[in-house]
Amino acid sequence: MSKKNQTLGEFIIENQQAFPYSSGELSRLINSIRLAAKVVNHEVNKAGLVDITGAVGDTNIQGEEQQKLDVYANQKFIQTLTNREIVCGIASEENDEYITIQGHNKDHKNKYVVLMDPLDGSSNIDVNVSVGTIFSVYRRVTPIGTPVTMEDFLQPGNLQVAAGYIIYGTSTMLVYTTGHGVNGFTLNPAIGTYYLSHPNMKFSEDGNIYSVNEGNYAQFPRGVKDYIKYCQAEEDDRPYTSRYIGSLVSDIHRNMIKGGIYIYPGSSKYPDGKLRLLYECNPMAFIAEQAGGKASNGFKRIMDIKPTELHERVPFFCGSKNMVEKAEECMRNAKEK
Numbered sequence: 001m002s003k004k005n006q007t008l009g010e011f012i013i014e015n016q017q018a019f020p021y022s023s024g025e026l027s028r029l030i031n032s033i034r035l036a037a038k039v040v041n042h043e044v045n046k047a048g049l050v051d052i053t054g055a056v057g058d059t060n061i062q063g064e065e066q067q068k069l070d071v072y073a074n075q076k077f078i079q080t081l082t083n084r085e086i087v088c089g090i091a092s093e094e095n096d097e098y099i100t101i102q103g104h105n106k107d108h109k110n111k112y113v114v115l116m117d118p119l120d121g122s123s124n125i126d127v128n129v130s131v132g133t134i135f136s137v138y139r140r141v142t143p144i145g146t147p148v149t150m151e152d153f154l155q156p157g158n159l160q161v162a163a164g165y166i167i168y169g170t171s172t173m174l175v176y177t178t179g180h181g182v183n184g185f186t187l188n189p190a191i192g193t194y195y196l197s198h199p200n201m202k203f204s205e206d207g208n209i210y211s212v213n214e215g216n217y218a219q220f221p222r223g224v225k226d227y228i229k230y231c232q233a234e235e236d237d238r239p240y241t242s243r244y245i246g247s248l249v250s251d252i253h254r255n256m257i258k259g260g261i262y263i264y265p266g267s268s269k270y271p272d273g274k275l276r277l278l279y280e281c282n283p284m285a286f287i288a289e290q291a292g293g294k295a296s297n298g299f300k301r302i303m304d305i306k307p308t309e310l311h312e313r314v315p316f317f318c319g320s321k322n323m324v325e326k327a328e329e330c331m332r333n334a335k336e337k
């Protein structure tokens, strides 16, 4: 059983033994993510010191300006995941196309694909606010030893075998699930070791924080406006307060610890919202559900959506179960009107 102060290394070994048929590859994959996260953490911590911040000049497929650290984190995660014989393909928010790690080679036994947002909340770097990395892992569906295809990446979230995030905050934490609850590990930077600091993380059923970019209020669908008004109403001394960092990882992390809902809805300008189903919403949904919370597009479970393209976006409602259900009720009622 997990013990507080256990190191991530010890935790991985102990939990691998709990699955007698596991070949240890998933453990090695998590291990390589923890390594890349340390390297990226080191660089993120230096962001204010060296001239590494600022846009690199490129725009990614979504037409957004890339920050230098986005590119750096992307490279580090790709390198680390490629150099081990576990992963056969990677899709990243920063790459237009997926990356094939093994071609036609029957000796390659690599069976996992990784989808990631290497640096989330990147617009916060220049102002010294927490950023993160989000990852999602699936078993490939095409035969081992052949090149990966789009089919391997366009799997619904309910087939994820692992997902997690790293938060580069006041402390750096790795939080992940392999479908057996959610555990959080804090990095001791002096010795480069992660310790189990948050075993068995849970979203409380009810929460009092709602997190949404209210600057877009005028463009929100009726249901989201109604939910915000519900939270703000004086009736029954409603307990709600608003917190929004603008960094999904940080907003979800805080809400999981304190209880709350995160909403990035569709809008009149952007009907599918901003967040990406494969790199952001599915992994966060897996974590939320494993922590007793819920994740929805306002009407249905995020993890039941069958993706149709790599960089697909989706409205996102995620957090404490009762809060998400109340928001869904507002969405339903507004639709029926």
Ligand code: AHG
Residues within 6 Å of the ligand: 064, 093, 117, 119, 120, 121, 122, 123, 213, 246, 247, 248, 249, 251, 274
């Ligand atoms: P990224 O830095 O990977 O592009 O993600 C930014 C995302 C997410 O982290 C955050 O919740 C959201 O964008 C904030 O968007 P707004 O600034 O529109 O509120």
Ligand code: MN
Residues within 6 Å of the ligand: 117, 119, 120, 121, 248, 280
């Ligand atoms: Mn992001």
Ligand code: MN
Residues within 6 Å of the ligand: 070, 093, 117, 118, 119, 120, 121, 122
């Ligand atoms: Mn990003």
